[in-house]
Amino acid sequence: MAERMSVAEISKGKPAEVAGRPRPSLAPLRNFAAVPGRGVLLTAGSIAIAFLSWQVLSTFIFNPFLIPPPLEVIRTAIPMILSGEILADVSISMSRVLVGFAFGSLAAIVFGVLLGRLQLLHDLLDPIIELMRYLSPTAMIPIAVIWFGIGELSKYFLIFWGTFFIVLVNTIAGVWRAPIARQRAAECLGANQLQIFVLVVIPSAAPYIVTGMRVAMASSFMSIIPAEILAADSGIGYLLQKSSMLLQTNRIFVALLTICLLGFVFDRIFRFLVARTLARFMSFVAVT
């Protein structure tokens, strides 16, 4: 980083001192932006603040039974982790999310790309889509249980449902926003309609599709929980439900923390994979 100098310093060639007395300096604070590992420090600080206020709230303000203190929760978590109980619940919930999300995204991309291109089909189906996308996965739980039972299929369906509409709407928007100039340029260069579609329109829509998928991923994490609370005999949601019935607030908090961590980790993994595989499609060129 470049050295900071005032005009006076430049002309004198060394830091100015006022009457031999060292100036009170803000430099350490100002330079914090450049401290290596600043992000890690801030994250650690944030977590420390959270734990501290959690501890204060549960011991001094509320009943520790209603809000179990952090150390109590960790003490509950350790045997749950060691016995593999948490892992079993996590993996079953995650497999539900992943299967539903993968199929939901795939179907939405295929369908969205077609609707984005075929105006008549879009105009015909858009009113239905606009109505149906207000049916959240949670609203669909009762009927999903009747259709598919409380096994895996109903959870796949619910996650699929939630993912599908989000990715669909984004895919259509992305296809529509593929710049006309780019399509015409491709046409001039000799591309036929199919080539324009596959080689130009779809790559142009990629940033929108990926953004839709990221939002859908977050939403899948939200909807798997109610689905498992209401209609499952395994998974994190089921753990929440069972612990609630038994008034085990400790275990409820372990489950809640697990959800936080999972969502965070999954989003990071998703972003990492996108950066690794789709980076070139994600760069927008600033409008000149």
Added chain:
Amino acid sequence: MLQLDKVRKVFPAAPEPYVALDGVDLEVADGEILCLLGPSGCGKSTLLNVLAGFERPSAGSVSCRGAPVRGAGRDRVMFFQDAGSALFPWLNVEENVRFGLRVRKVPKAQWAGIIDNYLRMVDLDRHRNKFPAQLSGGMRQRLQIARALAVEPAVLLMDEPFAALDALTRRRMHAVLLEIWQRTGKTIVFVTHDIAEAITLGDRIGIMSAGPCSIISKIIDLDLPRPRDLADPAVARLFNDIERLLAPDIARAEERAAH
């Protein structure tokens, strides 16, 4: 090379259809630079789109080398002002040029030679692995030029390609374009609203009247040697004449834009 005969272009609009072009006659000779100059909203871009084949004329005819224009053809390549959206941002410089060779099924063995040749011509061969987002505005326009030249069109249709560049870069692009034109002998139709640009580049300048119902009201032959210096009295006089010629139309265009 290019011929327009009584071309009319009407766009459906409310409350009444908008007549953008109302009987445009134009002939562009082989290997010339024709600049189309006019106030904003005079239908210059519409005319270019008709020439490119993106828009069908509502009446009249367009032909290229005697054959009627029915759509975008491989002999006419369009250039866009916004290179950011015209280029393929997910392809690097080299891949952007390769795109046209691939879709035109140019034999693979020739790709490297063609790409090298045109990237060198626009002085981008050192940047061949960069992506459009990493290039400056002028470099992006040069990439557009290389990408277009690589498919060897007879005609370049340029829609205010340098209007968004800063003045210094624009001057450099004029030199680049003229040099390429001298080396390749392409026919160029260049749309601009900048009188100095039209004078710098054109063999002829077609003046378009303000819309609606635009026509090419005047064609000026520029029998001045290049490079043209705006400080040269003959060039300066021409500049003033064109400015005076355009003045009433610019006023009309402004009135229209204000509703």
